[in-house]
Amino acid sequence: MHLSRIKIKLTLSILVFFSINTVILAQKTRSFVVQFHLQYGEEVVELETGNYQHQQKELNIEIFKCYLTNFTLQTDNKVVWEESDSYHLLDAEVPNSFVLKFDLPKKLRFSQLHFNLGVDSTTSVSGAMGGDLDPTKGMYWTWNSGYINFKLEGISPLCPTRHNRFQLHLGGYNPPFNALQSISLATCSKDRLAIFIQVDKFLEALDLSQQHSVMIPSEEAVEMARLAAKAFVVE
Amino acid sequence: MYHRVMKRIPFVLLSFITIFYAFTSVNSLPFQVPENWPEPAYDFTKNPLTKEKVALGRHLFYDPILSRDNTISCSNCHLQYTAFTHVDHDLSHGIEGRIGTRNSPALMNLAWGKTFMWDGAINHLDMQALAPIAHPKEMDESIDNVQKKLAKTIKYPLLFSQAFGDSEITGERILKALSQFQLTLISANSKYDQVMRGDTGVTFSEQEEKGYQLFKSHCNSCHQEPLFTSGEFANNGLPVDTTLNDIGRMQITQNRSDSLKFKIPTLRNIEFSYPYMHDGRFRRLSKVMKHYTEGIQSGPTLADELRKGIPLSPEDQVDLTAFLLTLTDRTFLFNPDFSFPRN
Numbered sequence: 267m268h269l270s271r272i273k274i275k276l277t278l279s280i281l282v283f284f285s286i287n288t289v290i291l292a293q294k295t296r297s298f299v300v301q302f303h304l305q306y307g308e309e310v311v312e313l314e315t316g317n318y319q320h321q322q323k324e325l326n327i328e329i330f331k332c333y334l335t336n337f338t339l340q341t342d343n344k345v346v347w348e349e350s351d352s353y354h355l356l357d358a359e360v361p362n363s364f365v366l367k368f369d370l371p372k373k374l375r376f377s378q379l380h381f382n383l384g385v386d387s388t389t390s391v392s393g394a395m396g397g398d399l400d401p402t403k404g405m406y407w408t409w410n411s412g413y414i415n416f417k418l419e420g421i422s423p424l425c426p427t428r429h430n431r432f433q434l435h436l437g438g439y440n441p442p443f444n445a446l447q448s449i450s451l452a453t454c455s456k457d458r459l460a461i462f463i464q465v466d467k468f469l470e471a472l473d474l475s476q477q478h479s480v481m482i483p484s485e486e487a488v489e490m491a492r493l494a495a496k497a498f499v500v501e
Numbered sequence: 502m503y504h505r506v507m508k509r510i511p512f513v514l515l516s517f518i519t520i521f522y523a524f525t526s527v528n529s530l531p532f533q534v535p536e537n538w539p540e541p542a543y544d545f546t547k548n549p550l551t552k553e554k555v556a557l558g559r560h561l562f563y564d565p566i567l568s569r570d571n572t573i574s575c576s577n578c579h580l581q582y583t584a585f586t587h588v589d590h591d592l593s594h595g596i597e598g599r600i601g602t603r604n605s606p607a608l609m610n611l612a613w614g615k616t617f618m619w620d621g622a623i624n625h626l627d628m629q630a631l632a633p634i635a636h637p638k639e640m641d642e643s644i645d646n647v648q649k650k651l652a653k654t655i656k657y658p659l660l661f662s663q664a665f666g667d668s669e670i671t672g673e674r675i676l677k678a679l680s681q682f683q684l685t686l687i688s689a690n691s692k693y694d695q696v697m698r699g700d701t702g703v704t705f706s707e708q709e710e711k712g713y714q715l716f717k718s719h720c721n722s723c724h725q726e727p728l729f730t731s732g733e734f735a736n737n738g739l740p741v742d743t744t745l746n747d748i749g750r751m752q753i754t755q756n757r758s759d760s761l762k763f764k765i766p767t768l769r770n771i772e773f774s775y776p777y778m779h780d781g782r783f784r785r786l787s788k789v790m791k792h793y794t795e796g797i798q799s800g801p802t803l804a805d806e807l808r809k810g811i812p813l814s815p816e817d818q819v820d821l822t823a824f825l826l827t828l829t830d831r832t833f834l835f836n837p838d839f840s841f842p843r844n
Binding site for chain 1: 526544547576622623624626627628631632634635636643645646648671672673674676677680753754755
């Protein structure tokens with residue numbers, strides 16, 4: 267009696283285990299790959315070594331990093347899928363960081379990809395975070411609280427600064443200087459999307475002889491963040 | 502039969518969870534809110550205290566490895582016997598003797614802090630340590646380099662695995678451990694606390710009682726009991742030191758109405774946390790009394806309750822000072838759990 271009871275229990279739990287698994291497997295997923303390309307016009311950006319023409323002058327790019335967060339897929343402005351814990355640091359020094367892979371339900375239909383350029387205010391006030399949000403990534407302000415949403419540094423003779431460097435650290439989560447931007451792009455394939463970050467488009471909108479050093483949350487940073495968001499385009 | 506199995510599932514699950522917890526959080530430390538105190542602002546669910554993490558944080562707090570040339574630790578500017586402030590210096594002294602622009606605040610009851618620094622620049626205790634580590638006049642180091650230096654030691658990978666289950670050292674873990682130690686720095690056992698709790702045989706003297714009444718009518722709106730700060734910002738009428746031109750809170754909000762406002766500091770352990778004010782301009786409490794009675798400088802952002810100054814007779818000032826001395830908490834100042842970790 268006792269033994270048979272144990273046997274029944276065992277078979278039952280094995281049965282339950284397998285049926286849960288088949289339910290999960292039946293809902294097959296597939297991946298959607300988003301590949302970012304850092305471009306200067308038609309050229310792929312090479313940190314430090316690449317030379318680009320900006321207002322007939324040579325321009326170098328030394329650092330490019332930004333946070334892309336809260337990815338969702340939408341149809342007709344309705345969210346059909348959202349990534350959980352959606353925080354990604356794109357760092358031009360780490361090529362892998364430019365490829366994001368999302369696992370989606372197989373039958374999902376969508377026409378737009380949505381994400382934010384920057385880290386939302388709730389996350390910005392929630393203390394120490396790990397992974398891409400770890401403060402060792404060099405994207406957290408120290409004297410003030412909050413993440414740097416977008417960091418671009420380089421050299422142009424137009425900048426009247428030490429070593430002609432421009433340093434644009436765009437961030438800030440507190441109104442009126444909330445620099446967070448939302449970006450919405452049309453998707454045409456169900457499998458992949460190529461997004462171009464046109465640094466030229468962003469820099470052409472600035473006057474580097476005046477706008478070369480932004481290090482604090484401010485009106486200027488918010489304005490530049492708006493321009494930076496416009497640099498994200500699909501073909 | 503089926504029902505019986507189903508009934509047992511919660512029980513089995515529960516025992517699994519218990520076993521799991523028994524192995525992971527070996528020594529959780531419940532955070533004790535002192536009697537009649539408000540709920541802390543710190544969200545402990547995101548960083549639950551454990552004995553091991555507090556111990557790690559304590560080692561980090563006392564270790565000069567956090568500075569560029571391994572000479573300055575947090576405790577250089579935050580010394581236990583002076584309620585974790587910088588003894589004697591008006592402006593804090595950092596690496597290579599470089600002098601900062603502000604007086605280091607006393608550290609206690611940080612779990613109730615809503616913002617940190619004199620101007621509230623920092624929004625969360627976890628992120629505070631990044632400021633002194635990176636500040637060129639304090640430790641002049643970067644958190645990613647601290648992470649690399651710690652990983653090369655023999656001691657820290659071990660302490661991190663005791664605290665976090667594996668030896669990986671990350672910025673998040675360093676910061677959370679530092680918070681944990683600082684969160685344990687609770688001062689709630691001064692004579693004032695004992696009187697309020699009704700401990701047997703402890704009562705205010707007549708002078709202290711008079712001082713307490715004066716305090717409640719003139720100071721409590723800002724230095725609110727039981728923390729002796731409301732956590733808000735105010736301009737208490739200090740004339741601007743033109744060698745520093747510190748505009749306080751406005752530096753962060755860039756809002757004119759915040760000009761010359763500073764975070765209201767706690768008055769607990771005030772006997773030992775001299776010199777006073779954000780720039781350490783007053784060395785004695787008698788100077789503070791003089792300021793509030795006759796030194797208040799008017800201005801557009803001056804707090805309303807100070808517009809007419811605070812009328813305190815010389816006798817009142819002595820009584821009020823006697824009350825402030827009841828805020829000294831020797832169990833806090835000499836608690837061996839807070840001192841340099843010997844092992």
